[in-house]
Amino acid sequence: MTSSILVQHDGPLTRELLLSPGDFGLGRVPDRVKPDATVTSVCGYCSTGCNLNVHLRDGEAVNLSPATPYPVNLGMACPKGWEALSVLDAVDRATTPLLRGADGKLEPVDWPTALNTFCGRFKQIQQRHGTDSVAFLSTGQIPTEEMALLGALAKFGMGIRHGDGNTRQCMATAVVAYKQAFGFDAPPYTYADFEESDVLVFIGANPCLAHPIMWERVMRNPHSPEIVVVDPRTTETAMNATLHLSLAPKSDMALFYGLARLLIERGAVDEGFIERHTNGFYEFAQFVEEYTLKLTCELTGLPASSIERFAEVVADGGRVSFWWTMGVNQSHQGVRTAQAIINVALMTGNIGRPGTGANSITGQCNAMGSRLFSNTTNLLGGHDFGNAEHRQKVADVLGIDESLIPHEASMAYPEIIEGILRGKIKGLWVVCTNPLHSWIHQNQCRDILDRLDFLVVQDMYRSTETAQQADLILSAAGWGEKDGTFINSERRIGRIRKVKRAPGQALADFSIFRLIADTWGCGEMLKDWTSPEAAFQILKRLTAGQPCDITGIRDYDMLDECGGIQWPHPEVGTRKSERGTGDSPTSDFRVPTSPERRLFSDGRFYHADGRAKFLFEDPRPLSEPPSEKYPLILLTGRGSASQWHTQTRTSKSAVLRKLYPQAVYVELNPSDARRLGIAHHERIEVTSQRGHLTATAFLTPTVQPGQVFIPMHYEEANRLTDAVFDPYSRQPSYKACAVAVRRI
């Protein structure tokens, strides 16, 4: 290299950016953070479940890159995954427990004080108001082992009756829809289906931003698929559609009934499949008679030609897969809408074959773990609290007295909130979720949480909206600072690992639960839960004989060896309940024959008679239709791939912060803006019956006239939303309420 007084082409500054071969199959990496070992860990944001290759130096993470061979992400990750480590170093981490003192300020305290206060206060409340007066709100963001321990500790150890998860806000609808239709909460697909479909139908889903790595799989589909997108907005995904159905908000149920009628008219139904594997088709066919093309056009606002084209695409499609997410789930009629989709998949025989399925894309990294193991709506392992046999089985596996197990499921999240309002619940334990940002009708929620006698927040950060209101904060370790497993959207169980030291005295949630058990006096009952991996072995046993049987997974190492394992994977000889593609047993813990497996290839569902059910009912009007005073419909949703939910983590990465607008903005159609006298980037006020916010106007034709869109990541958004819930799933309907907009 040249070097003189005038010319210096090498030196310390150049060397700062030097790359060198990273080994471990990594290619070149920054020399400063060249690893001496690598381990893989499943990403802790969304349910895609990408595997990340963590670069270690002296055992501690220094960098990461997506893992190449993993069957989920094929060497890719979205920005959140790439930045997963940087959010751990934030200054607002809770590094010790914090207790609100007499002066109203949160002050650091040591763990014994925190644990004694926690147990003392909750016991005191339970003594005074009954054991039901303490409840917990959990999360889809912690490993399965932790949520199971929380569920066991709270319900069997502490006598807490009511607990629910933030999964109520994202997945409850899909859970109920599947349970009722299939007999078990069982998303049937594997990601290979994205690549094997001839037709992909996305309903209320924007995978380009919400699940970029699932979109990767769509982009790798070699069959030049038809892509139908059902969404009021022209999202990035809609831009890639061969047919975009920009329907009226919440009219998707009517659209699918209309579609079903057209398909029946055309004879595009799989009568053999219907006959052999379903119940209720003829009632359904009769029901959809009413949904003529004309009525469907009226209800959806779509032109007849679009709906007919949709029917044509589905009828002629070959392998058709249906994918939905929050646009369907977060609705006042989400369950029946999801079932309207399931019905079409069933009647066209688009299930159980490669490239097909009625497929709910999950939200959070471990929502699927929560569905099976949170011990809230279901008894541990996808069991039923109401079933005496199930209770006995769980009691036997855990070595506890059956009488400790409640006979009914917990109240759902909205009932818990209402319980606080009615003074029935006085103590609340919030684990790794942020209701004061995310719960619907936020002003009311704030007022309600304020009525609690004792609010405990267990979180990585002391700065979340909910933590700021807490009486006690338990400082938790985050993703990357603890071990465990997640279950992703396609039922794949994968490991997360401890690759960083937690700051200060922060502890893994698993450890916090053990300490609480010990302090509460029920440590003995949970003595076998000594580590996440020990807990995993307990969970395995709980699934024996269930549709989600994972007794065939030897241990954590086997998960690594196989690139994660999808449920079911029963131990050899106990496979009677497996509905997946046939594996050939060779040993007790045989490797799955294929890294990508789907359910129902034999057409057998989980109802007692092995048949799937057609479920349907008439659509109901919007819970809050636009009025003269509030003439616009507010849609909410994900704003960018770099933001996650209430932003407690993604706001901590300087790089991610550069990738999304820093303050709340409102997408507004230019014709509405003209009418309201609003120019580009002006400040506007958005008002609903429940609250108001001020924001920047962003004029775009991608939202229809009469609608506005606000990303949910901004705390203000839920000041406007209306606390309306699906009657079956109790999931909040975030995506349609009436608002007014004006210039300020």
Add this chain to the structure above:
Amino acid sequence: MAESVTQQKEPKRVVPAPHASESFTKADSEGSSLLERLLGEQQALTAVETFSRAQDAGAVPAQSRYYSALIPAAEPGPGQQFAFDVDLDRCSGCKACVTACHSLNGLDETETWRDVGLLIGGTSALPVVQHVTTACHHCLEPACMTACPVDAYEKNPVTGIVKHLDDQCFGCQYCTLACPYDVPKYHAGKGIVRKCDMCSDRLAHGEAPACVQACPHEAISIRIVDREQVIEDSEADVFLPAAPEPHLTYPTTAYRTKRVFPRNLLPADYHTVATQHPHWPLIIMLVLTQLSVGAFLCGFALEQFLSAGQAAALRPLHSLNSLIFGLLALGASTLHLGRPQYAYRAIIGLRHSWLSREIVAFGGFAGAAVLYATGNWLGPEALVGSVVWQRWVGWGVGAFGIAGVFCSVMIYAFTRRDFWRFPQTTIRFALTSLVLGIATVWLTLLLLSLSGSPDANAVIELRGTLICQSLLVVAGTKLVFEAGLFRHLAGRQVTQFKRSALLMACPLAGYTLARFACGVLGGLAMPAFLLRSVSETPQDPVVLVVVTGFLFIANLAGELLERYLFFAAVAAPRMPGAIRS
């Protein structure tokens, strides 16, 4: 997220000391040992021991299975080079490329070399959203490289990659102004600029650049392009809608799409105006060099109207005054450098960089001015030997000064920003020189008058009117010229001029008002006042001091504010940006 962490809360629920039951205390005593164990476990890192992945000895990176088709198998031939190729139909806006570039290149916490913008257009019936990933375009004629005074950029003759040489850079940041695509980014902590080098080291070893490796949709690849084709495309304006005109630097990135873009496709940040970094050392440097050059020139001009004795009486102090401001300016300019210790390297870019030329010209100016001023104080014999030589030195001061100001103009004109166009910038800098030059002449006269110099009083009496009238005309012209920008506010199209006018009218309104207030006070009101009073004799020294002080300070402050706006209100060309709120 709430911006600040408040842990204040009404103390309405006071937490009483826990009422410990018997079993509870018992659990507690056992709990503390468990606690210690768990706290210990939490800090133990065991991932490596519990997991033994055999070190992959294979030379081929695992990820190559996905990217091998996305990079060229061979080196470019003659007349060719490497280029980014972006398939817009595959760019979904996930922005993984930005984070991968950040992580795999080991950039600093807030540093990013790639950006993703957004284009929006169409109608409500057929809207279009298009995300656009962008980094350095490795141009055929990189403006950064031409602008760089220290040759800290090199364009590889084979690959065409434009690489920044970090250890060569002295942090003048001129490339950040010159690049139409806002690519080079200044790193204040390190005092240098850094930028994308297409991961040239990776490409040299058969690996794909970080962004290419990381795009889930294979939207970014490296292709070999023909330079002739790049020129042809650039001249036909085939690049990307709403991007800066490609014929300026011949960017090589190819943006491809099968979509038909509507004609109203605009960047998501099109309607936002953002103030630019003001560069205070440059503001001071520009204003004071222009003051100094203007003062010398106005001094020379005034001498034409004076007797030899009067001129000789004026010259020493005036040249000293002018020199002091000139030296202050050069001092300020070094503060702008991230690594001022390498300021001398600036001479190596003389053949192509206006910044090098400016530094050399003002270097010559300062040298000549020191000689000239010293000669004026000590007598020409002491230094240059004769009065004739002294006059030549004076001419040299003027020539170097004018050349320096001209180079200053060219530095900004070279960036092709509308607000900094050659005619406008020439008028601006020339008038600043004259306004402050005349003001400095007046300051010299005041100082001499206070020291009791009869010559100075005579000059004020005889030529005061001329000086004041000149100032009124020059300052008035400048204010009118500057205010002329606001006529663009009436235009419907958001041109660069309109953006500048909007910036001055809205976010920078305070500066704009102050600028015009100072201009009117120092350039119009004070000279008008003086115009009345110069005819009166004898002068009231107090009034003279106050009025001259106001005149000089107001004009200087006014010009500093004008130059602040010159930087802060410039509309910089850039690639389409994302939504801003």
